[in-house]
Amino acid sequence: MPRTLFDKIWDFHCVGQRADGRDLLYIDRHILHELHAHHAFAQLEKQQRKVHRPDLTFAVQDHTVATKPGRDDDTNPSGSAFIKAMREGCRKNGIRLFDIDDPEQGISHVVAPELGIVLPGATHAVPDSHASTVGGLGALAFGCGTSELAHILATQVMALKRPKRMRVRLDGRLGAHVNSKDVALRLIAELGVAGARGYAVEYAGAAVRAMPIEQRMTLCNLNIEMGGRSGFVAPDETTLGWLEGRPYVPQGALWDRALEYWHTLKTDDDAAFDREVVLDCEDLEPQITWGTDPSQVVGISGRVPEPGTVEPSRRAAAESAFAYMGLAPGTPLAGLPVDRVFIGSCTNSRLPDLQTAAAVVRGRHVAAGVVAMIVPGSSSVKREAERAGLDRVFRDAGFFWGESGCSMCAGGNGDRGQPGERCVSTTNRNFENRQGPKVRTHLASPATAAATAIAGRIADVRQLLAGVA
């Protein structure tokens, strides 16, 4: 019987079925971060349980670390207890920790793929809802809570119900300065914030095949914003080329054996999906959110919607978003003055994201009165960017160039906006108060964010670069 890639990965990793009917799914790679690790370690200690596979478990300090150059455990006072507790737990349990001063520290969803810790066809779990970022490599990933984290530590499996299968086919070619962030935002707008709830999503189609790995990761990263726990792209030659030679990737004869297996990782012709969605990306323009959830999206030439055009069940949410965002219906997005621009997070902080932003910024300057920050997704990304001179481009233009971490995505490290500020951000959630109390967040791509920082107003990058704006 023809099977989807999802089913192939699931069946391979299904160790058995528990008395309650849940499948026990083996987790090949498990990554912890400091906000959740201490609770799980404490729980295991209390129950006198051991970590079953410390060798398949890694830890990164990312959520609470300061981005200030020269940072240490205490630079963000509210993070230091978390950082130290995870360090101690990792030491006791023999877990490889990418600590705050490790040359390869960074955001888990950036570090795991760039070091080749996560591989195609692997299962992966992180106590963070953006775990499926690594779906860009063809891994099946699950964001989880703290209790589930403790469960994985003790058993190396998750007890799960099999989700339904959805395929999202992205047709067409992306225009200049449009990338997977714009595609993902459009998709969330079309399907809604719960559109993929209960599904594992396979992204397919010509537009996906043309995307470099980093853009596929951005696409899979935003899967949770339409309610899907896992999203992935089947591996292809682009994937294998990207992985080859990375530190934790198998080498030599093992690489050849792995390749043989990875080539089987595709959905069979005629395999059935529970839901199929098609989005034509051919004429897609850069996208931006206007409201307070990631489905409240318009094209960069668009306007804040009139309440009458909003689906009735979404109207109350729209009204509340107008008030919070300080935007009247009908207001054009382009041209809105901003106070802050943030480029970073697990969504958009890899080297190509920074290169895209640098191409816009080079030879220009951040508009007066705008605070612009750029935070690389890992210390390795930062080093590579510096080797290419990108830090100079950003600093010369007036950007803050920080140490790697989650930073302003959720403000867990103290990087936050001021009340009432309007912020264009390359992150994943425009929820009320997320980037600081009363901060008004607009989600967009790195190109749009960079153009906005230069213009001081929400800008269409295509016009800025053409000298129109």
Place this chain on the structure above:
Amino acid sequence: MQPFSSHTGIAAPLLKDDINTDQIAPIMHSRSLKEDYKAMLFHRARQREDGSEDPDFVLNKPQFRAAGILVTGNNFGAGSSRESAVWSMVANNIRVIVAKSFADIYRENCLQNGLLPVVLAPQDAEAFITRVLAVNGAAPFTIDLVTQRISGPGGPPIAFEFPAADRTRLLEGLDDIGMTLKHMDEIVSWERRVSLAQPWSQATQDSRKREDA
């Protein structure tokens, strides 16, 4: 885990869709390893701009201060996977959430903590909400997981569906890790098999360190 069989409490209506975990359990200004989860619950929504309590927020209203049941809309618990969004409910003695639907990860986190996530069929949800609004906290409802019924003022009992397997786990307060540890033999034999078939997946090795050594 604390078993759950039935709960009788005041039902508080928070009738919005897509309430996310940033709203339920905001990141507190100053964090610690031993957070005050009771204070965390809807911390921002409970306050006005000047920091004083917002009397209009449902859980601040006198009749709902001791609510044990939260009644809400679609996709409750969207967003971040933070389990504090469940712990903060439990810390406030909220033991049941009746929603039109739940976000996937949030529902799993509920089950881990003996917080009952009840989904009603659309018509039943509307009928129940009408009754919750009508009684306005003056009398409690009982949610019984044994009989899978909600009873209380304003009408006949309402039946709800609940997956049998999750029901047993909650009723008996089964230890989730303990249930899985019974399968340790299967897990270990899977590991042996895969370490032969796909050695790269059962080992992690930094190739640079191998060269150094």
